[in-house]
Amino acid sequence: MHRPPTAEAGIAEELAAVRPGLLPRYTAELPGARAAVLTRLWRALAHEPLPWITGRTPGPHGLALRLADGRTLRGPHADPYATSAYVTAVHLDRRPYEDAARLMMALAVPHGTAFAAELAHSAASLALSRAGAEQPRQWPERDREWEWEQRVVDGHPFHPNCRSRPGFSVADQLAYGPEHGPVVELGTVPVPAADCLVSGRWPAELRDGDRLLLPVHPWQATRVLKRPYGIWCPARPLMSLRTLAVPGGPHVKTALSARLTSSVRDISVYSVRAAATLSAFAEELAARTDGLLHITRTLGAATAHSPGLAALLRESPRQYAAPGEWVLPVAALATTSLPGCPTWLAAFTRLALTVGLRLLDLGVALEAHGQNLLVVLAADATPLRLVYRDLADIRLSPARLVRHGITPPGLTGRLLTDDPEALRRKLFGSLVTGALAGTAGSGGTLAAALETVLPDLPATADLAFLREHPLPAKALTLMRLSPGRSGDIWTALPRPGSEAATVLECGPSGQ
Incomplete structure (x- = not known):
C-alpha cells in the first residue's frame, strides 16, 4: 500500500506562507500530536468490534491483537478511559509504527486508505492547534466565558479524528478555530x-x-x-x-x-x-x-x-451563573487544576449522575458529553449545578414520561424512543464514558469516583444497569470505517477499575 499524502508537510508549507513565525512551534508539537492520535486509535483497536481483529490477548507487558490475515499487532495495555498520550509506538509483527496514519495503511483493511488520510490530517492539525493556542490564565474573567471554550485545544478526548478538519486550510484554521483565539x-x-x-x-x-x-x-x-x-x-x-x-x-x-x-x-x-x-x-x-x-x-x-x-x-x-460564579463546559475541566482532585471529582460525579439519572428515569436521555454539558462553579470551585445546551440529539421516551404523569411534547421522528438500551446508550455513552471519563483522565480515577458515588444514588433500573454492566461507548473508528452504514455503532467498555491502567491522576491531561 502507498503512504497517504503527508498532511504534516502540507500544513508546514501553508504555515510558512501565512504564519511563518509559528512554524518552529508546529514542528516541535508534531511528535506529541502523533502520540495523541495513535493513543486514541489504539483504544479503538483494543475495544471496538472491528471485524478484522479476531482475538485480543493481554499479557504482562501489554496487549496483542490477532488480525484476520495472521499478523499480530502489539502495544501497551489499553485503558479505555485514559486521556494522556501514553502510546508512542505499536508493533505490527516486528515493525514499529509511531504514526496512526501509516499504521492504518499497513493494516490494509477495507476503507482504511480514506481513514488514514483523516488520521494524518488529525495529527497535523492537532500540532497546529497546540502550536497556536495561547497559554491560558489560571481563571478567565467571568464575562469572558468563551475563554474556557478556547482551552480545549485537543478536541474530542477519545476520537482519533480529534482535530481532523478536512476542507479547512491553515489560514481557515487560524481564522476560525477557537483554540487560536480569533x-x-x-x-x-x-x-x-x-x-x-x-x-x-x-x-x-x-x-x-x-x-x-x-x-x-x-x-x-x-x-x-x-x-x-x-x-x-x-x-x-x-x-x-x-x-x-x-x-x-x-x-x-x-x-x-x-x-x-x-x-x-x-x-x-x-x-x-x-x-x-x-x-x-x-x-x-x-x-x-x-x-x-x-x-x-x-x-x-x-x-x-x-x-x-x-x-x-x-x-x-x-x-x-450568579455573580462570583463561573460556568464552563465540562470538557474544559481537564485543562485546569482541580482543587482536592478525588473529593472534587466525586462531588462533580454525584451532581452529574444525580441529574442525568433523574431525567432518564423521567424519560429524557441527555447527550451530556463535555461540549453540551456545563458546570457552574462557586468561587472556591465547588460544583454547584449544571447547565445543558443543544437539544438537537437528546432522546425522549413517551412511555416513561406518561408513567410519571408528564405529557410528551408534540414531536415525532428520531428524538422519540422507548427502547431502554437506546436511552441508556445516549446518556451513559455521553456522560459516563464521555464527560466523566474525560474529566477523570484514567480508568482508576473514574472507578474511584463511581465507587464513592453510586451507593448513595436513588435506586432505579438504570442505576442497576450502570452498576452491573459494561459501559456503552460509540465505536468511533468502526463508524469511520463503515461509510455505507448510517447511524451510530456501539461497543461495550470494561467497567472502570477492571482494566490494567489504574493510576490515579489529577490536573491537566491530554495536553
Whole structure:
C-alpha cells in the first residue's frame, strides 16, 4: 500500500506562507500530536468490534491483537478511559509504527486508505492547534466565558479524528478555530420570509422588511453557499467551531457543512421545526431537578429549508451563573487544576449522575458529553449545578414520561424512543464514558469516583444497569470505517477499575 499524502508537510508549507513565525512551534508539537492520535486509535483497536481483529490477548507487558490475515499487532495495555498520550509506538509483527496514519495503511483493511488520510490530517492539525493556542490564565474573567471554550485545544478526548478538519486550510484554521483565539465576523444572508421555516421568535434586528437575515459562518458562505453576505457582528467561536458567542448576546449556532471528527455539521430542517417545542418542554423538565440543572433556551431558529442555510439562537449559559460564579463546559475541566482532585471529582460525579439519572428515569436521555454539558462553579470551585445546551440529539421516551404523569411534547421522528438500551446508550455513552471519563483522565480515577458515588444514588433500573454492566461507548473508528452504514455503532467498555491502567491522576491531561 502507498503512504497517504503527508498532511504534516502540507500544513508546514501553508504555515510558512501565512504564519511563518509559528512554524518552529508546529514542528516541535508534531511528535506529541502523533502520540495523541495513535493513543486514541489504539483504544479503538483494543475495544471496538472491528471485524478484522479476531482475538485480543493481554499479557504482562501489554496487549496483542490477532488480525484476520495472521499478523499480530502489539502495544501497551489499553485503558479505555485514559486521556494522556501514553502510546508512542505499536508493533505490527516486528515493525514499529509511531504514526496512526501509516499504521492504518499497513493494516490494509477495507476503507482504511480514506481513514488514514483523516488520521494524518488529525495529527497535523492537532500540532497546529497546540502550536497556536495561547497559554491560558489560571481563571478567565467571568464575562469572558468563551475563554474556557478556547482551552480545549485537543478536541474530542477519545476520537482519533480529534482535530481532523478536512476542507479547512491553515489560514481557515487560524481564522476560525477557537483554540487560536480569533474574532469571527458573522455574516447574514437575506432570504424571503415566505421561503423560510421559523421556530420560536426571530429577532427584529435579523429582519429586513419581508426578508429574514439568516446568520451565516463566513467559511460556509464562501466555501459552500458561494454567495455574498453582509457583515452582522463580531463573535467568538466556541468548542464546536460553528457555534459562536455574540458579545453581550446569544450564542449563534450556524450551519457549517464540514466534516469535523465524524459527522458533516449542518442544521436539519427537522431540528429547526422541533426547536421551540423542545426548548419549552426541556425548560419544564429542568424544573423537576430541584435547581440542579438549567437548560439554555432556544430563542429562535430559522432555515431556508436547507441544512446548509439555517441558524439557531440560544441563551448564553452565563445567564445561569450568579455573580462570583463561573460556568464552563465540562470538557474544559481537564485543562485546569482541580482543587482536592478525588473529593472534587466525586462531588462533580454525584451532581452529574444525580441529574442525568433523574431525567432518564423521567424519560429524557441527555447527550451530556463535555461540549453540551456545563458546570457552574462557586468561587472556591465547588460544583454547584449544571447547565445543558443543544437539544438537537437528546432522546425522549413517551412511555416513561406518561408513567410519571408528564405529557410528551408534540414531536415525532428520531428524538422519540422507548427502547431502554437506546436511552441508556445516549446518556451513559455521553456522560459516563464521555464527560466523566474525560474529566477523570484514567480508568482508576473514574472507578474511584463511581465507587464513592453510586451507593448513595436513588435506586432505579438504570442505576442497576450502570452498576452491573459494561459501559456503552460509540465505536468511533468502526463508524469511520463503515461509510455505507448510517447511524451510530456501539461497543461495550470494561467497567472502570477492571482494566490494567489504574493510576490515579489529577490536573491537566491530554495536553
